[in-house]
Every structure is written in C-alpha cells, then in structure tokens.
Amino acid sequence: MSIDAAQALAAGPRTVEISWSPRDVLLYHLGIGAGLPATDPGELRYTLETRLHVLPSFATVAGGGSPGVISVLSMPGVDVDLARVLHGGQSLTVHRPLPVAGTATATSRIAAVYDKGTAAVLVMRTEVADGDGPLWTDDAEVFVRGEGGWGGDRGPSARPAAPAGGPDRTVERTVREDQALLYRLSGDYNPLHADPEFAARAGFERPILHGLCTYGMTLKAVVDTLLDGDVARVRSCTTRFAGVVYPGETLRIRMWRREGGVQVTVGAVEREDAPVLTGTIVDHG
Structure with missing residues (x-):
C-alpha cells in the first residue's frame, strides 16, 4: 500500500x-443536534419543512456525502488502509445560499499532496454547480498516517494567530451518545464512527464522532449566537481537526468577533478542554 503523488495529481x-x-x-x-428544544422557533428553522433554511455545512453531505475521507481512497495513485486515515481539516466556501432541494454537478480531484514526514496529506477539492452557476467549493484534507517521508512538499504551515483576550461568547453543546449513529445516515459510513473493533484497530478506545459533525455543530452555534440565525450570511468556514470527540462528551465553543468574521476554538469539556477544532474561521457578510 502506498501513495503515488504524481499519479494522484495527474489524474x-x-x-x-x-x-x-x-x-x-x-x-x-x-x-448535528438541531431540534433542542423541539418547539423553539430558532430550532424549527432547522427541523420544520415549512420554515426550513439550510446550514451551509450541509454541503459536506449533500448528495449522500461530498467526496472526502473514504472517496479519496479510490482515487488513482492512492492505495492505503482506511484504519490509517483521518480527516485533518475542512474548508468550505459558499457562493450563494444553498437551496432546500436541488440537483447539481460535483467535480472532484486531488488538488495537492503534502509530505508531513510521518504522514501524507491529500487535499480533495470538490466544486459544485447547478443550472444557475457555482454553489460551493469544498476542500477536505485527509491525513494518511505512515505514508510520509518521500521528500515532497510539506505544504502550508501558517495558522491563524491565537485570539487575544477573552471570547465574545462561549456556549456548550452536548454530544448525544447516539449522535454518530444518526449523523452517519447522511452518508459517511466509515466504521470508525460505529464499530468498536474497527475503532480499536485504528487506535481509539471506542468509536469517535465524525469531525464533520463537530464542524456542523460549531457552525450552527456561530450562526445562532452571533449571526442572528441567518445562514445566508455565512461565506466560508475553515477548520483543522485537532483532536477527537467521543459521543457523550460536551463541546465548549468559544467565539471571538473579528473584522468580517468569527474566530472559534472548540474543546472537550470532560477532558480539561482538550482541543478539538483549532484554526477555525467563519467569514460572513
């Protein structure tokens, strides 16, 4: 098993x-946890079809799951064990508000392959458009442990500076015990999030929550807390998955306003705020 960077990029x-x-x-x-409390008007915008608007992070699962962790493994030049694969980061740019129903064309390719020494990073770029033009652009960064060290480009290393001062808002969101089992029905059936034996083979004590579920929960918290519940204001959302979340834990989401956006950090409360998401920026209008 290996990665042929030249073949992957040329495909x-x-x-x-x-x-x-x-x-x-x-x-x-x-x-991603919408609907609590079930009769809250703000939640009904996510859960009642007559009031429905679309959180932009839905783009990561639209059509049964945008190409990401698992689909990367079927790309030319990539032959690796799924147990050594982790979702390392996500960047989503929304070109206009997502419709509640639609048909579109998704075009995907491996846009970059980086050598991190102990791991390789594959960047899968997906561009989606419908009859009215571009809808969104999605970059999924996929880490493959044990596949680095061939002397390739290490890729960008710059990260947003840590926010200064106390956060403007802090909220906590509980991850239900069954949340990964529900979230996977949107298209990501990686056994890492449901099968204890597979999770153990991958080096985890039990199944972990999808990184993109944490990503969606975080974006929803920002929209609901600082953007007046207006999903159409979101322009982009970028993050790095810095650590795992186990179902049943609590997310502590800290938000700092910045010009044109919000900077966010997310930690796991029960593990002394162990970092979960870092370098998270939500740009908005």
Whole structure:
C-alpha cells in the first residue's frame, strides 16, 4: 500500500450528479443536534419543512456525502488502509445560499499532496454547480498516517494567530451518545464512527464522532449566537481537526468577533478542554 503523488495529481477530475431533498436537509440538521428544544422557533428553522433554511455545512453531505475521507481512497495513485486515515481539516466556501432541494454537478480531484514526514496529506477539492452557476467549493484534507517521508512538499504551515483576550461568547453543546449513529445516515459510513473493533484497530478506545459533525455543530452555534440565525450570511468556514470527540462528551465553543468574521476554538469539556477544532474561521457578510 502506498501513495503515488504524481499519479494522484495527474489524474483527471471525477464528475458526478448529486441531488438532495428537504428530507436530507432535515436529517442532517438532526444529526448535528438541531431540534433542542423541539418547539423553539430558532430550532424549527432547522427541523420544520415549512420554515426550513439550510446550514451551509450541509454541503459536506449533500448528495449522500461530498467526496472526502473514504472517496479519496479510490482515487488513482492512492492505495492505503482506511484504519490509517483521518480527516485533518475542512474548508468550505459558499457562493450563494444553498437551496432546500436541488440537483447539481460535483467535480472532484486531488488538488495537492503534502509530505508531513510521518504522514501524507491529500487535499480533495470538490466544486459544485447547478443550472444557475457555482454553489460551493469544498476542500477536505485527509491525513494518511505512515505514508510520509518521500521528500515532497510539506505544504502550508501558517495558522491563524491565537485570539487575544477573552471570547465574545462561549456556549456548550452536548454530544448525544447516539449522535454518530444518526449523523452517519447522511452518508459517511466509515466504521470508525460505529464499530468498536474497527475503532480499536485504528487506535481509539471506542468509536469517535465524525469531525464533520463537530464542524456542523460549531457552525450552527456561530450562526445562532452571533449571526442572528441567518445562514445566508455565512461565506466560508475553515477548520483543522485537532483532536477527537467521543459521543457523550460536551463541546465548549468559544467565539471571538473579528473584522468580517468569527474566530472559534472548540474543546472537550470532560477532558480539561482538550482541543478539538483549532484554526477555525467563519467569514460572513
């Protein structure tokens, strides 16, 4: 098993048609914890089809899951064990508000391959457009442990400076014990998030929550807390997955306002605020 960086980068893009319905949007919102309290008007915008708007992070699962961790493994030049693969980072740019139902074309390719020494990083870029033009651009960074060291480009290392002063807002969000099982129904069936034996083989004490579930929970917290619940204000959301989340834990989400956006950190409360998401920036209008 190995990675052939030249072959992966030279491969042509893959294009598929994707579609989604209000039911898919509702299921995704429930998977990231929407609906508590169930009768709250702010939550009904995520859970009631007659009031429905779409959290931009839905783009990461639209059509059954945008190409990401698992799909990278089927790209030319990539032959690695899924147990050594982790989602390392995510960047999403929204070109216009996502419709509650749609059909679009998703074009994906490996845009970069980086050599981090002890691991390789593959960047899968997906560009999605419908009949009215571009909808979103999505970059998934996939870490493959044990595949670095060939002397390739290490890639960018700059990270946003740590926010100064106390956060403008801090909220806590509980991850339900069954949250990964519900979230995976939106299309990410990686056994790491459900099968204890596979999780142990990957080096974890038990199944972990999808990084993109934490990503969605965090973006929702920012929208609900600092953007007046207006999903259309989100322009982009970038993050690095710095640590795992176990179902049943509590996320502490700290937010700092900055010009044109919000900087966020997320920690696991029960593990002394162990970092979960870092370098998180939500740009908005």
